[in-house]
Amino acid sequence: MSQRYYQKELETMPRAQIRALQEEKLIKQVKHVYEHVPYYRDLMDRKGVKPEDIKTLDDIQKLPFISKYDLRDTYPYGMLAVPLKDCVRIQSTSGTTGKRVIAYYTQHDVDLWEDCCARAITAAGGTAEDIVQVAYGYGLFTGGFGLHGGSHKVGALTLPMSSGNTDRQIQFIQDLKATVLCCTPSYAAYIGEAMKEKGIKPEENTLKAGIFGAEPWTEEMRRDIEKSLGIKAYDIYGLTETSGPGVAFECEEQHGMHINEDHFYAEIIDPETGEVLPEGSEGELVFTSLDKEAFPLLRYRTRDLCVLTSEPCSCGRTFIRMKKPKGRSDDMLIIRGVNVFPSQIETVLLNEGYAPNYRIEIDRVNNTDTLDVYVELTPERFADTVSEIDKMERELAGAITNILGIHPVIHLVAPKSIQRSEGKAVRVIDRRKLHD
Amino acid sequence: MAIQQLTIFVENKKGKLVEITKMLAENGINMRALSIADTRDFGILRLIVDDIQKALVVLAENGVMVKITDVVAAELPHKPGSLNATLTVLADAGVNVEYLYAFLSSKGQGAYVVLRVADNAAAEKVLNEAGYRTLSMDDEMEF
Numbered sequence: 001m002s003q004r005y006y007q008k009e010l011e012t013m014p015r016a017q018i019r020a021l022q023e024e025k026l027i028k029q030v031k032h033v034y035e036h037v038p039y040y041r042d043l044m045d046r047k048g049v050k051p052e053d054i055k056t057l058d059d060i061q062k063l064p065f066i067s068k069y070d071l072r073d074t075y076p077y078g079m080l081a082v083p084l085k086d087c088v089r090i091q092s093t094s095g096t097t098g099k100r101v102i103a104y105y106t107q108h109d110v111d112l113w114e115d116c117c118a119r120a121i122t123a124a125g126g127t128a129e130d131i132v133q134v135a136y137g138y139g140l141f142t143g144g145f146g147l148h149g150g151s152h153k154v155g156a157l158t159l160p161m162s163s164g165n166t167d168r169q170i171q172f173i174q175d176l177k178a179t180v181l182c183c184t185p186s187y188a189a190y191i192g193e194a195m196k197e198k199g200i201k202p203e204e205n206t207l208k209a210g211i212f213g214a215e216p217w218t219e220e221m222r223r224d225i226e227k228s229l230g231i232k233a234y235d236i237y238g239l240t241e242t243s244g245p246g247v248a249f250e251c252e253e254q255h256g257m258h259i260n261e262d263h264f265y266a267e268i269i270d271p272e273t274g275e276v277l278p279e280g281s282e283g284e285l286v287f288t289s290l291d292k293e294a295f296p297l298l299r300y301r302t303r304d305l306c307v308l309t310s311e312p313c314s315c316g317r318t319f320i321r322m323k324k325p326k327g328r329s330d331d332m333l334i335i336r337g338v339n340v341f342p343s344q345i346e347t348v349l350l351n352e353g354y355a356p357n358y359r360i361e362i363d364r365v366n367n368t369d370t371l372d373v374y375v376e377l378t379p380e381r382f383a384d385t386v387s388e389i390d391k392m393e394r395e396l397a398g399a400i401t402n403i404l405g406i407h408p409v410i411h412l413v414a415p416k417s418i419q420r421s422e423g424k425a426v427r428v429i430d431r432r433k434l435h436d
Numbered sequence: 437m438a439i440q441q442l443t444i445f446v447e448n449k450k451g452k453l454v455e456i457t458k459m460l461a462e463n464g465i466n467m468r469a470l471s472i473a474d475t476r477d478f479g480i481l482r483l484i485v486d487d488i489q490k491a492l493v494v495l496a497e498n499g500v501m502v503k504i505t506d507v508v509a510a511e512l513p514h515k516p517g518s519l520n521a522t523l524t525v526l527a528d529a530g531v532n533v534e535y536l537y538a539f540l541s542s543k544g545q546g547a548y549v550v551l552r553v554a555d556n557a558a559a560e561k562v563l564n565e566a567g568y569r570t571l572s573m574d575d576e577m578e579f
Contacts, residue, residue: 379503384443384482389480413477415501417447
């Protein structure tokens with residue numbers, strides 16, 4: 001019998017009660033941060049805000065924002081809000097977009113994080129009866145340990161696979177009869193592809209659900225993964241700065257991710273002005289950790305662009321939902337003055353019947369940006385004449401131009417020739433030298 | 437009637453072609469004719485081989501993108517002007533040739549031209565009516 005909620009009382013609390021709980025926690029948290037994090041105290045002092053000015057939830061707007069630049073400046077221990085001896089763990093970002101971020105956790109923080117992941121696993125239908133294969137990377141990356149801990153809390157049998165060694169992943173799915181797969185969506189797609197190659201049909205595995213996150217993915221990719229693995233694919237959201245995966249998770253409705261609002265307060269702001277926008281507006285997502293002890297970021301700017309809705313969800317959860325982020329605002333490329341998200345290109349590829357394995361290369365030649373998209377040719381489409389392949393390239397270029405408004409050069413390449421990723425996929429190579 | 441050609445996708449990178457010829461060599465496959473079309477990113481290698489099924493399996497198992505294409509092969513006299521005469525027959529009949537390549541017979545004095553056209557049967561009819569013999573897979577040993 002499938003259990004619907006991991007912590008029913010919290011997950012289905014009336015909205016007025018959620019806000020009251022958030023308010024109470026916020027007031028306490030601001031005081032905690034002001035007293036223990038000199039860096040943030042300075043920011044508040046400079047803005048002329050004292051902890052006692054925060055009396056209601058709306059007063060949060062008086063507080064200064066934190067961005068990845070602040071984390072860079074305070075690396076590694078400048079945001080620590082408890083004595084180091086009270087910390088039990090660190091996790092870290094990959095550092096691909098600058099200096100790595102170190103997040104520290106007390107046991108309370110680890111528990112809170114794992115509870116959030118347990119809620120996500122339960123929402124995806126996971127129970128103590130299940131076998132959860134965790135194929136996120138273990139180590140500094142939050143994916144592996146987050147879902148691992150959540151799976152333990154749920155009481156499921158946890159397979160700590162980590163990412164990579166795809167043959168072994170498939171062997172474990174088959175032999176141990178795993179029912180829930182947790183990994184990045186690009187790795188899930190790759191496992192699906194590898195199973196197909198081995199002649200294992202989607203209905204021949206025991207998997208029923210997958211919990212995929214840590215990188216942007218599209219609805220089209222979701223449908224592809226669901227088909228290739230014969231599962232229902234659930235999105236999960238989080239970032240190292242807030243704890244890791246599980247800040248928000250999808251329920252069976254697959255219609256936006258419920259934010260764990262008892263632990264995180266979400267705002268949508270205008271990324272230009274910092275002004276808080278009304279519910280339903282698209283803007284940058286900002287999170288405040290309401291009860292983390294060691295690394296409690298207040299008003300952390302995620303750079304993710306998305307929309308929030310508190311409309312009731314048929315799953316019974318009352319937590320506000322966030323739409324799948326369109327892309328982290330720093331994933332956004334500006335090519336010939338046009339804003340381009342790699343996910344837009346991915347959508348076109350899938351709609352046109354290509355695999356979601358691609359590489360985008362951007363360069364600047366004679367002061368003009370060039371956009372080259374490398375896409376794998378599928379055996380079904382392989383033609384014996386150059387003119388036919390040229391035609392496919394032209395058609396795909398046309399479809400991308402329609403969406404982006406700029407014309408790419410398409411390069412069809414051999415299947416499997418684009419490097420697969422076992423973690424976050426590196427899909428963009430920007431060779432432009434825009435700064436000297 | 438047409439004969440079967442292997443069509444192979446080869447990336448335009450150092451060492452890619454030799455990977456394929458090595459697979460064929462190691463499996464004792466004899467090439468009778470070949471042509472390659474190259475573009476900026478890739479080449480399309482077209483082969484007539486002695487054991488097409490074996491070649492197909494060997495290449496596919498090694499992850500090469502390969503398919504079989506039916507093409508028309510016509511026998512021509514090995515003398516000046518004969519290809520011109522054949523193409524004239526096709527052009528007069530409105531048959532558009534996508535690509536072609538030619539090879540000499542290993543046995544007799546003849547030459548063969550391999551033609552990729554939109555409609556194999558129609559092209560063969562035109563050629564046969566003009567007195568050309570076209571080959572089928574059964575004639576394979578004869579090349």
